[in-house]
Amino acid sequence: MSDIPQELKYTKSHEWVRVEEDGTLTVGITEHAQGLLGDMVFVELPEVGESYEAEQDCAVVESVKAASDIYCPVEGEVVEVNEELEDAPEQINVNAYHEGWIFRINPSNPDDVDNLMNADDYAALVEAEEH
Template sequence: MSEFPDDLRYAATHEWVRVEEDGSVTIGISDHAQELLGDIVFIELPEEGAVVSAKDEMSVVESVKAASDIYAPVSGEIIAVNEDLTDAPETMNSSPYSDGWLCRILPSNPDELEELLDADTYAGMCE
């Protein structure tokens, strides 16, 4: 059974977003997404310093089942990436909402956060 923490926002493409105190957002893939993918074996990390637009591809995750694009849920500059995933991509399976985060973005348009789904709406979409 997938978990959908209430303190996060979700994109229809299965990314989660946590707003940090400094205004940046931490991004990863949802528990539901990692369950669908199966065992994750490789992650192409986004590039720190890159500027992304909402809904644009920013990364690729490969599992034993398939390769899947990860999309930017908001526009902005990537200010940090989780380098630990290079050596341990399976962390996205075991800890999708904490240690398995993908990157942090400094949003250029914070209003885009309002377009993301709350936990209940996202959970309903995943059923």
């Protein structure tokens, strides 16, 4: 079983979400997802200032054999992106939950995050997918 930190929220498309002190949300892909995709070779980041709806595709992570869309977990505006991934996409493989973060959004409705999965639900989802 891969690492699923208790303090984060999750989506069924395998993004993790951290609620920051200023109310913004940091988004990345889970340890489980990076393992499935394999060695990252490129990340297409969203543009700062763009707004996305919940579950709208807003970024792409690319490994040698696959390209996968990243979906915006809740409606909001992108306020920062992890530009270091442009030169070092492997950070997602090395540390999906910290250096491998992808973008930060300012959610339109801060309560939306409550609708996301908690760590236990996500662990169950991963478990189910593996069988």
